[in-house]
Amino acid sequence: MKPPASSRLFHTLRALQHENPLGLPRTGTIPRMQRGLPERRKIKDVAKVVAVSSAKGGVGKSTVAANLSLAFARQGHRAGILDTDIFGPSIPTLFNLSGEPRLSLNNQLLPMSNYGVKTMSMGYLVGEDAPVVWRGLMVMKALQQLLHEVEWGGLDVLVLDLPPGTGDTQLSITQQIVLDGSVIVTTPHTLAVKDAVKGINMFKKVNVPILGLVQNMTLFNCPHCHHDTAVFGSNDKVQRVCREHGIQVLGDIPLHPSIGDDGEQGKPTVVSEPDSSRSQAFMSIAAQIGKQIGL
Template sequence: MRNTPTPGSLTNADNQLLPLSNYGVKTMSMGYLIGEDAPVVWRGLMVMKALQQLLHEVEWGGLDVLVLDLPPGTGDTQLSVTQQIVLDGSVIVTTPHTLAVKDAIKGINMFKKVNVPLLGLVQNMSLFCCPHCHQDTAVFGSSERVAELCHDHSIDLLGDIPLHQSVGDDGQRGKPTVVSEPQSKRAQAFLDIARQVGSKIGL
């Protein structure tokens, strides 16, 4: 899904945005509308308008689940999402790095404040296994920080996603790891996390 269509090709007769689909997963992003190299230098009102479009002007059709991938932070975008739609819950994703964990804590506290259930936490890029010596290295620091965070905030640790080149390469090729290498530990980590989240929201 690397080809970015023009805005005109993403609308139907009712002027609704049409999501792109790959392996049964529908996606919509501002990147599809403005191009991959175009910067999004927008003030708050324009961001809110774009959010309205993505939430309410996309012809999603029947969905089992809608996943919103939000940037780190606790600004207008995140708050507006919690106010405009009913959320089954939130999943916090962080690396073990100290600054990332601090951002994760802010996100946790925000969702608690607006009464959005916390489904759990995913530790991304937790370990790197050297392809030569086959030793694991905690590139972004010890996982103990994340374990303490989960304990302190009573959040389930849903799983660890390892740091591996194939994860990024698969995404660039539009063929996710769970499809290209379904038996790999990386794919199993994604699938295990998905099963846990599905169970928590009644799927």
């Protein structure tokens, strides 16, 4: 019998077991981890998977990931986004979604949708203000369930919003999932660019194709004098890094208050301002990514 919408998947942290941190009914389809590296496999019913990553927090990675998934949808693709940040999920806020996802007849999590994009996030499974106080093993098991126990129902492209850094979560995803490519998000700030290089080198080490780099919060156009200002410094550093590592700059996203405001209101720029130059920047980046991965 299909579980009722009101059934809770997440009662208390004490009730969770290490083998099943989300409390999902077991189907026996996911094998236990073997010694050594797991075999990479496709996410069921998903044609292409793109990871959006940043080695540094605060560069607008989740906002970029959300707008890219929406841009894919606007371009006619069946798109979804998976929030893999267990501790600080952003997708529920960005997509103005809340509540608990239902279970399918196959005991899989059913994504929640808005603006034509299917979404899944740990943020739906815990309270908005509730901290996830877990150690590494619990996090990895929860991540495994988010990756393999969601019924996407057929997607052309799934965007993975990775947490910042180059740690356990990033390595687990790159070792478990067949990724069609990765996108690095940075700002022109020197420290952010230095950390972006770490992200580039991480994906190279795990043999994941790097589709390119998105430079966020570039020029700020003053609404009064209409003068452009590079608030975080020149983009020469980003251009140099891309040349050194043989990757391309997919596009520049300006520093504009509307982008942040749109996200806070749960209606990202591609939806709220589809004809703006900011939205067109996201559309152009999505088109370039799609061409590279064969969408």
